[in-house]
Amino acid sequence: MDASVEPCTDFFKYACGGWLKRNVIPETSSRYSNFDILRDELEVILKGTSWTAEKSIAQLNSKYGKKVLINFFVGTDDKNSTHHIIHACTAYVDFMISVARLIRQEERLPIDENQLSLEMNKVMELEKEIANALYGTTSETATWRRCANYVNGNMENAVGRLYVEAAFAGESKHVVEDLIAQIREVFIQTLDDLTWMDAETKKKAEEKALAIKERIGYPDDIISNDNKLNNEYLEQYCDDAVINISPPIFYLMQLTYKEDEYFENIIQNLKFSQSKQLKKLREKVDKDEWISGAAVVNAFYSSGRNQIVFPAGILQPPFFSARQSNSLNYGGIGMVIGHEITHGFDDNGKV
Structure with missing residues (x-):
């Protein structure tokens, strides 16, 4: 309330003026009420006081190989081809800075979720039209083709053996x-x-x-050496419960997939692929690979x-x-x- 305002003159300011003076609408919102305050507090509790963006970004990069804000990969050192190093993509960082500048300059607009959904559907249709104009594509790739390419990308030697036995x-x-x-x-x-x-x-x-x-x-090994091929898909991981032990305890686990758990299979592949990449950082380059x-x-x-x-x-x-x-x-x-x-x-x- 704002007791300095005569209620018969401006009842709204009398009833709500104090709230308006003490609470500024955040730049991230188009409104602010007690509901919003409680939601903000609830989100803080849900995320936990120990949550940090840095830790989440690091886990996404190191565990799953998903590039968020910073793009890097383990590859051969151009100056010493016997060693692996971390390559940081500076061009991506420059692009990120440019986008950040554009966002800061952009005028804030309220978001209508229903309208946003409609607009995104229009964008998807536009992407199809652009693809059709550029590449002549009129429909999406068949699901079985996308799945085959995905499996080949993640288990190239296992798929390679099947292909060689069938067609080479x-x-x-x-x-x-x-x-x-x-x-x-x-x-x-x-x-x-x-x-x-x-x-x-x-x-x-x-x-x-x-x-x-x-x-x-x-x-030749993918045909003649079953053990080597199978061992390639043994996952080495460190349990979070013992990660602080020095030296850490590592476990071996066979990659296993379930026909009805597509998302879990994807997560397992991401973790396995990134772990495999990061291990190379401490190994010499295998010139026979x-x-x-x-x-x-x-x-x-x-x-x-x-x-x-x-x-x-x-x-x-x-x-x-x-x-x-x-x-x-x-x-x-x-x-x-x-x-x-x-x-x-x-x-x-x-x-």
């Missing part, structure tokens, strides 16, 4: 090895024709080309390993077949081989 002929490896050797030899011969490169640089380029290691089809699964239609060059990779997924017609003519193989996978070799000498392979 063993003799194909030797044919591709011969193709790589011939294309590498021609690449080295062309170095002599370069007028802009001095003799010393040509010698270094030849040495690097000869040192390129090839990975063809799939890692494949940088791709077998069931992938693509090819790669790794500058840190000086390695070219041709998964079984791309060693299929029309790119390649041990039974098709050499001309088709040279025009298909031969072009891809040459492309990947040259990555060792462009801006990607300069390190």
Whole structure:
């Protein structure tokens, strides 16, 4: 109440003026009442006094690999290819700062949940129209395809084995090895024709080309070593109850999935994948490790390993077949081989 106001003159200010003077509407709200005060207090109790944004962000990053505010990953050190380091994506940080500035400048608007839902549905429809305009897509990818790609992304060696057993002929490896050797030899011969490169640089380029290691089809272990493949999916974790013990106690647990628990399966995968990545930080780079699964239609060059990779997924017609003519193989996978070799000498392979 505001007793200084005559009730017969302005009853609203008499009854509510004191509240208006003592309580300012927060910038995050369009209104403020006793209901809002109680809700604020309730939320404080629910979150617990020990809750901190830093801890939650750290757990999301370290446990589940979900990038919140700060984006980082464990990868090969460009300056020392035998070690792993944490890469922090500064470009993302710059983008984050720009967005923060825009948000600060933006005028605060009240939010109507019903209207917001309608607007978001419009946005989803717009995204479909944009995708249709850019890529010609008129419908979403079939669920089974999304699921297959997800499993392949999280269990690439297990899926790779199934794929290799179903679709990749063993003799194909030797044919591709011969193709790589011939294309590498021609690449080295062309170095002599370069007028802009001095003799010393040509010698270094030849040495690097000869040192390129090839990975063809799939890692032999995924077919020949069941124990190694199974052990890859043993999860090592530290129980929260003993995390402060020095040294901490670690447990091994087989990854298990349930057909009717999709969300739980996703959480399990996130924790397992991030734990696997972070462990590499204290390990030397395994130069024999494949940088791709077998069931992938693509090819790669790794500058840190000086390695070219041709998964079984791309060693299929029309790119390649041990039974098709050499001309088709040279025009298909031969072009891809040459492309990947040259990555060792462009801006990607300069390190």
